[in-house]
Amino acid sequence: MACGSSFAPMDQVEFAALSDTTLVTESGNSCFHCGEPCEHEAVHADDHDFCCQGCLTVYQIITQNGLDDFYALSDTPGFSLSKSEKLDYSWLDDPETRERLIAFRQGNTLRVVFELPQIHCASCVWLLEKLYRLHAGITQSRVNFNRRELSVVFQEDQISFRELVELLDHIGYRPAIRLADLDKEHAPAVNRRLIYQLGVAGFAFGNIMLFSFPEYLGLDSLQDSVFSRYFGYLNLALALPVFLFSASDYFRSALAGIRVREINMDVPISLGILALFFRSSFDVLTASGAGYFDSLAGLVFFLLIGKWFQQKSFDRLSFERDYTSYFPVSATLEDGQTRSLNQLVPGDRILVRHQELIPADGVLLEGDARIDYSFVSGESAPVAVEPGEKIYAGGRQTGARLLIQLSHTVRQSYLTQLWNEQAFQSDEKGRASRIARVMGTWFTWIIVGIALATLIYWLSVDASRAMHAFTSVLIIACPCALAMAIPFLMGNGVRILGNNGAYVRGPQVIESLAGTDLLVLDKTGTITYADQSEIHWAGTPLNQATREAVAAICQQSIHPLSQGLVRHLGRAPRAVQVHGFEERPGQGLWATVNGHEYAIGRLRPEAVLGDDQGTRVDIRVDGEYLGVFRFEPRYREQLEDVLHSLPQTMETHLVSGDQPVDQGYLGKLFGGKDHLHFRQQPSDKLAFVRDRQNEGHSVLMIGDGLNDAGALRQSNVGMVITESLNNFTPASDLILSSLSFDRLPAIHRLARSLVRHVYIAYGVALAYNVVGLSIAVQGNLSPVVAAILMPISSLSVIIYAWVASHWTSRRLGFSFHDHDQSAS
């Protein structure tokens, strides 16, 4: 419903459709442009049906510019434009705001990157890359499908930034410009360093192996030492960039670890690489041996592959969002001008229309305010605010236009204070694997111990072999295979989960997830459907004629509640005629059907049944109050199954900003009423999670809105449920498509068995190490043995990881193939 149109408001569109000599079509057809069913405002042109005038206009723009292929590439590729309001982009004329959004400028040539969540098919790519045919000022446009981004190069003297945005909006791709875009640095998003490192290591690995062939085949006895020396120097030259460039990140990470008195897995790896390089250089330069350069290059190459493999990321999802990504960029001032949010100051008077967001705290001056705070406070019922009362940022107005005088800037508002909490200050959470850190520490001490013992032993027995044996131990013990276990198992885990609608921020999240033993759930939007509600009628039973009349009247309105009622009652027969239809924003619908006067909406008669809580629609016919439709949140169908199939040891808690409801039902599900916590402010939720952690629990928090942001951040794993991946989600570790909610227990089980497999893979790697070490301590490790043992152990671990993760995912019913598209 929030998608875009820059066309006339609804009533005018309807007028245009009727006066435009085009035919109103039979219902049942779908729109040629967007695929939505053609309903009361459908138009017919060029032998195609369109659901609204907006879609027809876009169709005309596209075909008049010879871009008909847009419709040939996929079925109904467009976007419905009928259900949204016109946006005013005049704030883009402000030079300071504009410059912040521009990625690159050279004279009049500008490059801008837009986020277009609507990109979804081949036609989108095709059309957006043909923008130059829609306007001569656009030089080039490139789509990045993964990131849902469009990069446009244009000439400012021919098309202004604002005109460009309006053009995109006009053809159905409304750029998502958020407050966060004004703050961010325009850094290149892609890190190519790893790819270079991998390329160099692979290149060196292949060639060094080639030059080591004489050594492998024992040919050096045939030739004099000329060749072996020549090859040795070549190998040294090839290994140098691997040592200095490809492996450099391991040294850096090891040093960083030691500096904070922590021995991570990169320490033994760095030790191994150093030993390999200096021992080999010594051997080659003194002509005392062939060196282990092949092992060195192979080791680094394998390690980098592991790193690259676990780097699979979901570019189009953001795990770092705060409130600035939720807020729009501009607000409308009292005089109709728009201004960027950063420039709002206390005292400004702003207008807030239906479905718009309150950008900063203020005082309501005029208007019937019904603010939906569900996203910030978790409360599902809209809150009524009287003029003169305070109004808080983050709420969404439903109904009439409001005039608000701001009392705070955007950054100092009540909601944004949450981000000053300590949980948001530290950035350490889940960055490194705990298993690898613990393992690295133990491993390093053991290896250093063995190496020193070997050194001391040989010094007393045969000093000439002492250094040889010492370096051999460090070389063969280098935990390459050990370091492969986590990247490959967890990297596979990330892919499997991604293919099944659960997108994790990084591989280490899976490890944290496996350790969680306490589940905290938010209510609204998390265990209930965000976009569906159950509708109950309370009052005099309605007869068929009344139901049809109400449905027919509601069909005339695009208000979400009207649409919900139409879905509930079913569409009215075409014979039902609606006369004198009037929609009063914030109040309801008035119309006459069959001579009866209907009033539908928030009528507030004295006779209301008790409370005024919740979303409701009253019905009055001919002045007589009939009753009320109550909209109640619907629990997710799989909720009971999910809670029952979690491990017995897992405690579950419900933490909601709402009033207490359904305590009996929920209490049974959550294991007692004391596990239900209502009326929790965002900071209470955070404190709840912290208290449980202080009790020794590892907390998995599942939420969906800004009100959960603090708790999500504080918890060991913060998971967000979203109906659509294009929606805003607060910062989190894992984004779960609501379609995959039923997989929650399986996701938890997968994480646990992946961690178990990491330990088994460690066992495999250590077994190889024991074999290698038993040779190395004797001081007669030959380069060939090292060159065979190290890749074999790594390969064993990789193969084990592949088999184990496939087998586990199949056992738990996960698909290993990409079903990503269905979720988006």
Next chain:
Amino acid sequence: MEILILLIALSLLIALGFLAAFIWATRDGQYDDDQTPAIRMLHDNHPQNAKTE
């Protein structure tokens, strides 16, 4: 057998050529986006007209 020295030097040169090509391709951004090109290559100049059959 000394000819081997020359041959090996040449083979190394060729390999370096490939490494240079790889680095050029990376710098050119060919590894930045691995999905859109797969879609883009499906666009003929005139895919007329799958819909009219």
